[in-house]
Amino acid sequence: LAYALCLLVAIAWLWPRLLINKVSVSRKLDPGTPTVGESYEETFTVRKTGHMPAPWIEVRDLSQIAEYQPGRVLSVGGDPVSWKARGAYRRRGWITFGPTSLRVQEPFGLFSQEVRVRERTTVLVYPRVRPIPDLMTSSVQQIGNSPSFGAWADYPPETGGVRDYTPGDSFGRIHWALSARHNRLMSKTFEQPLTTDIWILLDLDRKVHYGTGENSTLEYAVSLAASMASQVHSRGRQVGLIANDARGTFLEPHRVLRQDRLILDYLAIAQADGSASLSQALAWEKMRRLPRRAIAVITPSAEPDWVRLLQAVRGRRTTLIVFYLDASSFGGPDMNPSFDLGQDVDLFVVRSGDDFARLVRTRDAIRIA
Helix, strand or coil, rough: HHHHHHHCCCCCHHHHHEEEEEEEEEEECCCCCCCCCCCEEEEEEECCCCCCCCCEEEEEEECCCCCCCCCEEEECCCCCCCCCCEEECCEEEEEEECCEHHHHHHHHCCCCCEEEECCCCEEECCCCCCCCHHHCEEEEECCCCCCCCCCCHHCCEEEEEEECCCCCCCCCHECCCHHHHCCCCCEEEEEEEEEEEEEEEEEHHHHHHHEEECEEEHHHHHHHHHHHHHHHHCCCCEEEEEEECCCCCCECCCCEEEEEEEEHHHHHHCCCCEEECHCCCCHHHHHHHHHCCCEEEEEECCCHHHHHHHHHHCCCEEEEEEEEHHHHHHHHCCCCCCCEEECCCCEEECCCCHHHHCCCCCCCCHHHC
C-alpha cells in the first residue's frame, strides 16, 4: 500500500509537469480604432496535443483592465475549446491585453504547474467624439452694419440668437417681440459660415483641472477638442491644436491626408501635466499675426489674463469661441466667473453631466453661473 501511495504521488507530481508543455492558449482581438465607451470582443482558444488527459486547466488574464475578467476553469479533450469575452473601453490611451496565465492541475488536486504566456495586444483608445453645436455657423456678433459683413439685406433670413441692442444696429436687426418682452431693445445675431481653418487652444495646466475619471474637467476638455476637430474636418476644413502641456504641443493645420488622425492620436494620450498657465502659452502672438483665423479656447480657468489675450487677437476676420468648463460642478472650487468676453465671442459654459449637443451660446459667464 505504501508503494502504491508513493507511486500515486509520483504520478500526480509528474502529470502537470508533462501536461503544461502540451497545452497552449491564444487570444484574438480586432483592435480597430475604438473610442471610450465602445465595446470589444476577445476570443480565447485553448488547445492540447497528445493523449494525456487535461481535466483541470485555469486560464487567467493578467491585463489588469478594469471590470474585465475573461478567465475560465475548464477541461480540454482532443478538440480545442473557445469562448468569447466582452467588455467596454473605460478610458482613453494605450490599453494592453495580456499577458495570460495558464495553470494545469492533475485529477487529485495535489500538484499544479503554471506558465505565463507573454503575448500581448496593444490598442490605442481615442476620446469620446460627441455631437456638439454647429461651429461652422458661428454667430455674427459684429456691432452695427459693418461693410465687411454687408448690409442688413445681405444677411441670411435665419437668426442664430439675440443680444442687447448696440447703437449703430439697423432697425432690421431689432427683434421687436423679445424687445417688448424684456422691456429693452434686443438685436438679432445671424449665422455666418466658418470658412477658415480653426485653432484649438486646449488648457492642460495641471493646477486648473478637477474631478476624476470620465467625470473630470480634463476628460470633458479632451472630448470637446476631439469632437470639435472631427466636426470641422468633416466639413473639409483643417484644424490646428495648441496645448500648454509639459511638452508645449503645437500642431499646425496641414493640407495633408489624415491630419485629423494626428490630432486624435495626440488627444488619446494627452494629460494635464503642464505647469504654465493658459495665459503663458507661446502661441498667442503667432495667432494674432494670422490673416484669417478661428480660435476655440477650452479651459476651466477663470483667470482674467487669458481673457485679455483673447480680446487682443480679435479682429474683423476672426471667429472666437470659448468652451468654459465650470470646475465647481466637477468637485472643484467655485471660481465665481464674472468675465465678459465681449459681443463677438461665442461662449459655451460646460458643466458635469451636460449633453454637448444641447450647449447654448451665451455672452457673459456670470449670467448663467
